[in-house]
Amino acid sequence: MITRGPRQLLAEVQEPGLCIGCGSCVELCPYFRSHGGKTVMLHDCDLPEGRCHAWCPKTELDLEGLAQELWGAPYSAQGMGPHLAVVAAKAGPRLEAGNYQAGGTVSALACAALEQGLVQGAILTGGRGLDTAPTLATTAEEVMACSGSKFTAAPTLAALNRAQAQGRGPLAVVATPCQAAALAQRRTKPSPLRGMAGPAELVVGLFCNWSLSPQGLERFLAQRVELEQIRSMDIPPPPAGVLQVQTTDGSLEIPLDEIRDLIPPACAVCPDMTSEWADLSVGMYEGRPGWNTLVVRNEKARALTEAAVESGWLVVEEFPADNQEHLMQAAEGKRSRGLGAALAQGLLGGPGDDQPKAIRVSPELYQAVESGEVA
Amino acid sequence: MQGQRRTMMGNQAITQGALEAGVRVAAGYPGTPSSEIIQNLANAADEHGLYVEWSINEKVSLEVAAAASLAGLRSLCAMKQNGVNVASDFLLHLAGSGIRAGMVLVHCDDPGALSSVNEGESRHFARMLELPLLEPSDFQEAKDMTKWAFELSEEIGNLVMLRSVTRLSHASGGVVPGTIPAPQGKARFDHHGTLLDKGHGPVSSSPVAYKHRLQQEKLARAVELFEDSPFNSYVGPESPELLVITSSICNLYVKEALALLDASGRVGVLKLGTTWPLPPKLLQRHLERCDRVLVVEEVIPFLEENVKIAAAEMAGEIGAKRFFGKRDGTLPAQGELNPDLVLKALAGILDLPYQARPKQYDRLAQELAPQATQERDLAFCPGCPHRASFWSLKEALALDARDGFICGDIGCYSLAMRPTGYGMLKTLLAMGSGAGMASGFGQFGRFGMDQPVMAVSGDSTFYHAVIPALINAVHQKSPMSLVVLDNSGTAMTGFQPHPGTEANAMGHPVPPVGIEAICRSLGAEVTVCDPFDLEATQTAALALLADQSTAKVLILRQACALSPQRKGTKPYDVKVDPEKCLGDQCGCNRLCTRVFGCPGLAWEKQSGKARIDEVICAGCGVCASVCPQGAIIKSERA
């Protein structure tokens, strides 16, 4: 696994527009900060190696190496990452009806993890409307205050870095696939630095097809509504095909086709829809409003899910095999598109390749992508 | 009664000359190398019954001095070279109208730009505006010539320009002071005569044709006096091989070079103190001595060209000459001169060998030179508020992430174009031009420019030339941000008061005209911050950048570390906790020493930790806010 320094991070990620603003490099040091949705370098740092580069999900993401180390298995073009079970889930009776999209499963899991003492806090993405605010929540009330989907990339991991620098105990992180990949790299490339090594104890991943550039969305919406009036946003399950914007004056529906240009280039080369590197992954349940799809990936996740159900935070039901098949196809589709795009853009690392690459895969998978077998 | 010889700075000698001439009023604007002249006169004001002011800018200072002359009071106005540009519009008209009591404009040039961002030539104003020009060549002459300039001014009825240079103004040498007369005469402006009555009528440069002819007659009278002036002198053999014509401090360089070459017997030196207009008869007498002429002067060939014109006009009498100087590359036309450059020119013309020191030593020195010439770049002082200000502005512009930039201005903070200010200034031109240019840049959003623009200005510069630019920006709705780096005085030139201070040049109480009040009265939003509070400053700067609707002002107020109120005080004891210091590890990488770069910090290579150099540290405590680990600890001093 290759690690370089902040100058290379700028050259490999910032300059080509691959930075998604996940916050992984933010507040680890005095150099990287996030502001208005952008990750910026305040001052030059000339270290040859740094955590900023080591943990960035958009450069030298060694899928094969991570899979071998974390899963003990090769990274596969098939499926949606290792998992023990896929279930239908929604918030249980102990969670008040919140501003959550679909079933509230993420909030429910976070509350359960806090109650169980599995973690002492949860890093969530709060905020309203266009403003995303990475937040450390330590109570169910604080978790609920953050509920509701955000559709712009957020520097969530900056809040993790801040909490770890403050010496906080084990934490849960609700992460997008890119953030989950960043966290996976922390698990395999720990830092030797005092007090800054601890990986997130629990990663609750989110399904994600793409996100929107915060600046792009702000400019786009500014032409249509008063930005201060935006209360919340939602993308209802297909076939709606719209972004709903709730404002203090009412609501506005924007066809998704109109905002596709606002998807950052980084999303086009992302191979992960279901947050494969997380402990559990949560997404919407197409065709069943009010419910989520929950992918339980390991034993820790299974124990938490069971405890959450037992303690009334979560309700689960069986997830039909047909839907599972459909989900699998969707995940494979994004992977093949992402790897194919990475290859086309020269960002995919192949055998014996010593140039900087965004993603590295095994020689076999590289050849499969190159020959169009993964498509 | 003559005093005992003293060692005086050139500017002090000029001051002494003015006092001996009975100057009553002096005004100027601070600018290196001229500042001490007004400062010294201000210090002497109460003792000698003068009125002295630091005016808001050079043009106003010249107007104040001109008013004195018209009221029958001898007056002096002092400024640096580019100050004359600022004053030149008034100077043009004053030269046309003429003056009454003796009036002298002392303008100090800075060849080599030792303390300037230009090496502008103010001598040309004398030719352009048809005024007599005097150039002292040593310290005694600086005093004597200043005194005589007042007499000349009254004799011809027009202002006299007296030009010094950094190496005279800021050098010191022997001067025998004379006596200073007691103040006499009542001020009164006579204005009841006709427009043509130069002693009693209204004052104007019109009717132009009449006044212009009058002005040229005054100049002609000056030339007559120059023919016999003791400030022009010749030293050397009757018929030298080479005639050197020189003026100003270059005369001492020529003297030195001839001594080192032991060539005084072969070279004649005509030192001119009255350099415009040149006295033709005197010139002819000396040009007749030989056929080869070297003109030694600094920067542009002003004297050389005027000598050549005169030589062409008298070619029939003196014959053709071979000229050496700037035009043929014998001497450089940029940068200051020194004895070595003059020596090299003379050695070349005379074909004389010269070896300053043994070759072996020279070789050794050359070998060691790379070590010795290691850059010691100028830096903001320890404890300087500008370092903190530019740190926050840099971070704010980086966070804003639209490739915004800062238009700079003239003052200590001009150093922010260099590493000490993180290279933050992207334009650096004239006084007030940062705000003016930002007012322009701010308008180009309509052409697709999406970079936010800021301007910085010092407090003194704000009054001098920024106010009109800010009015322009407000009126034109230009979305620029003006950051006033208010360090409570004209720090660069030695803490001269300005309209925002509570005392004037003479130390008398005056009402301060506040920067906030001025900006608010223009309708500009104003925020005031202490730049030592990095977080608040960054927040304020970001807010300024976010608002692209109109012109805004941020005042960063903190006194200069060298100011009388701060100098020698040390508010905090600052130390580094080596346990906490991360040094060059990931997570810091020497942010304090490598990036922040205060001279009070040091890097201990052996231990890999930062350290405070307690001899240099001014105890401002800002680095404690910069350290990401809380490893720099400041504690208030008892």
Added chain:
Amino acid sequence: MATAKLIHDPYNLIITGVGGQGNVLASRMLGNVLTSQGLWVTIGETFGASQRGGSVMSHLRVSADGSWSPQIPEGKAHMVLALEPLEALRVLVKYGNPQAKAIVNSRPILPVAAISGKAEYPATEELEGMLAQLTAQRWSIPATEKAMELGASIFANIIMIGALAATGDLPVSREGFEAELLRALGPAKVPTNLEAYDLGAAMVGG
């Protein structure tokens, strides 16, 4: 007044250091002491921007006979009084000669480039070695440390003047300097400054 006799005429002294070390004050006080001996002193110095952490130099020309150029020609310094060791080297490389002497305050002031790590400040022994090669006689004195013992680093320049006086190269007497201290700084500051002067003299004269 009888004019003191000089070992060289003009005697060329360069006082060098870093902006803020009190170069200008030292050169003026010394100039005044020598002037009071009936000598002509021409002092060339730069200040303004160069005060701000840059290298500063004062050129003193001491003569029985009128003003000289305020800039000493290259290779013609008789004595270098350096408030900072790297500045001593910088001056000697340009103005030194086999007969040149130097009194050097041993405490370095790091250039910003050295603090930031872009350049390296020469090691003490290396610097001392280079200075030794370029001088006929040299004194390295811990003026800043001694000044700190007196209460403030700024006394270093007075210590240096004391050291210069003790070399006997120039007619600077303790009485003459005391008179100048009184004139320039007022009676309250005379004792400590005179103590500094004596400390410097002791370090050279012994």
